[in-house]
Amino acid sequence: MVTMTSLTLNNAGFSYGDTSIFKNITLEVHPGSTLCILGPNGSGKTTLMDALLGIHRLTHGSIYINGKDIRHLSPGQIARVLAFVPQNHAKHFSFSVRDVLLMGRSAYTHTFGSPGPKDLRIVDATLAQFNLSHLAHRDYTRLSGGETQLVMIIRALVQDTPIIVMDEPTAHLDFKHEITVLETIVRLIRNQGKTLIMATHFPNHAFFLENQGLDIEVGFLHREQLHMEGSPSDALTWENLRRYYGVDTCIMEYNTQKTGKIKQIFPISTTKEA
Amino acid sequence: MRLTRFYIILVTIPALLAGISIFFGRYPLTIENVFNVLFGLVLNHNVDPTHLGIVVHIRLPRIILGAMVGASLSVSGAAFQGMFRNPLVSSGMLGVSSGAGFGAALALILFDHFFWVYPFSFGFGLIAVLLCFIIGRFTSANQSITLVLGGVIVGSVFSALISFLKYVADPMDELPAIVFWLMGSLSRADYTHILVAGIPMIAGTIGLIAVKWKLNVLAMGDREAQSLGLNVKAYRLFVIICATLATAGAVCVSGVIGWIGLVVPHMGRMLTGNDNRRLIPACISIGACFLIIVDDISRLLTSSEMPLGILTSILGGPFFIYLLKKTKGRQW
Structure with missing residues (x-):
């Protein structure tokens, strides 16, 4: 896939009635890049995904696909650019x-x-x-x-589609399947050149993708704002995890013969305010 | 090739049943009499005018109308089940049947001429669905659920109104007419019915055939269907319009025949699976067969015709259980 499809958010905001879910998100997702949106449950990740997919209309700002406002695109036109992998697929x-x-x-x-x-x-x-x-x-x-x-x-x-949006792709999976799905995601990015936007509440997933040698950008959705913090190594620091998740952690590095240096976050406790 | 065979079966079985049914009826016609009429028509012979009248103007329109009504109710039920992702809804889910029942009862009380039953039942069937839509607009929540809920509410309001009309109806002639209409019958079938009520039935059915694959996608849920590229609101509206036209057309000529719009789709699911590309055509065929058979039994069973609504439930129930046992709910 060599089509260069760009996705841009300009001052994007969404609220349900008076309740603001997110606001002032300005972001450019580059073709072929991977964006990992982290945040605890209820931080608005799913709403943000829905806005990207054109399911919810933004209440402020705009989203552009190749320079076109998605308000003016039909579901079919959006679906030829963005594919969606849902979190919970209900089978009827x-x-x-x-x-x-x-x-x-x-x-x-x-x-x-x-x-x-x-x-x-x-x-x-x-x-x-x-x-x-x-x-x-x-x-x-x-x-x-x-x-x-x-x-x-x-x-x-x-x-x-050039872009795939995933909402918690590994929620409710067992230990092996979680890794299988993550490996499949790595394949999509590496072999198929897909642009990936993935929401997850597991910060370790960002490390998993980075450990596989992929270029990942991490953003934290926190208090209605998206904070872009760079690569997983830069973003997943104990300060950030404390700030955005309220969890005290330590970041472990380990050298394996097979894959070289790998990183993981170990949670220690929830942050106790002094 | 398998698909061709599938469609040949779907057409052949109802055609055969219709052919056999022409020999059944209350009036004592021998097999020979019926053949005389049929060959007489083709070869332009002189035939007994009474026999001709019975075969061509009583039995044949009844069979054709029965097939159309059965097919319309079944296909609408299947489409609603798929679209609302709920196997318990039927063709009358959005209140069409109760609305039509109210319209018919009202016409029977207001007018002396039976003719008014058709426009009134058809019109009130549509009004009921429109009311569901208006109720659905009151919330911004999941529109499918609000619609289903709206259907329940509108249905029960119209049922209450029907009870009211029965209460005030003249117990000597109006009340029996209302009760009989509400239990469903094809005894008034003639070619005018087939032509006039056939328009909404056939138009609705064709519309549903046209979107049969899209119903698969809609069954994935609104959010997924839209992310897959479907204009969910437009398709939902289209399906509701088609199913409402088909059901209202059927109900206004046959009265309320329950059960078909719920159970025939499930018979279809057991036989062909849930892929609407096969299920929708299968429901048309099974629904037609089912009502032809039920109407045959209704004509033969007792000297005064048994209302269809009673028979569909009495016969459909055991047959459904048999199918459940036989297929063990496979693919379902």
Whole structure:
């Protein structure tokens, strides 16, 4: 993917009635970069994601995709630029995995149309790329949480967009699947050149991506503001974690033979005000 | 190829059932009599005018209308279930049936001529759905849930109004007419019904066929459907308009036939799975078959016709249980 799609937020703000969720966010997401938005539960990450996707309209400021205000773009036009991986996918009807993935082609189908053979080929090829072809005919309501999340990520790939937005992609996953999903994310960025915007409440995920040698920008959503703090190594300091999360931590570095230096945050206690 | 076979089955079975049903009825016609009429029509022979009248003007329109009504109610139910992501809703979910019932009862009381029942039931069916929409506008919360809730409220208000009309109706002639209408019947079927009520039924059904795949996407939830590129509000409005037209068209000529719009979609789900690309056509076919069969039984069972609403529940219930046992709810 070489299309240079830029995403810009200009003084973006959103409030539900009188309750301001975030405000004055000005930010440029560069093509091919990865933005990790950290913040505790309820800090407004999901609302920010929804605003990027055009689901919520900003109450202040604007969001531009390639210089165009998303207020003037149709859901289909936005969906050809931004794909979304949801946090909790509620399953209501048993569809086959293939049928769910085909939905990634919605933005490319006619108003009264269905996806065609070309779309099916894209789905099958993308599944094969991740060695998950065996899932194609499985009932997706019977997939495990980790498999579901992988399917959601593959659906975003099938959507064929330069930018992918993920909201807590590893919430509710077990130990191994969490890593599987993170590894898949690394693959998207490294091999497919996707621009990624990921909201997470686990600061260690930013370190995981950095440990894999990716270029990550970290922003903390805190008290309605997005504080951009640079790379994970610069951003995830004990001062910042104390300020934004209210948790006292220590940052551990460890050298492994295989991967070189890796970093992790160890929480110690919640910050006790002196 | 499998898809072609699928569609051939969907067309063949109701056609066969309709063909068989033409031989059934209260008036004693032998198989030979019916064949005489059918061949007579094709070959332009002289046929017994009584026999001709019964086959062509009583039995045939009834079968055609039954198939259309069954198909319309089923397809609307399937579309609503998918779109509202709720397997318990049916074609009457947004109050169409109760609204139409009220309209019919009102017309039966106000006018002497039965004709007024059709525009009144159709019109009040649409008004009920419109009221649901207005209720849905009062909150900014999840519109699907408010709509479902609005349907429950509007439905119960109209049910109360129907009870009121029954209470004030003349117990000698108006009350029985209202009660009978509310239980559903195809006994008044004629070609005018097929032509006039057929317009909203067929238009609505075609509209739902056109968006059948989009219903899959809508079943993912509003937020995901929009992020996948669907104009959710526009599609939701379109589905509601189509399903309302089809249901109101069906109800105004047949009365309230319950159960079909809830259960036939589930029969479809068990047989074809939840992919609306197959489910929607399957529901059209199964709904048509189901009502043709039920109406055959209604004509044959007792000397005075059993109302359809009673039979659909009595027959549909056990058949549904049988299907549940047979398929073990697979794919469902």
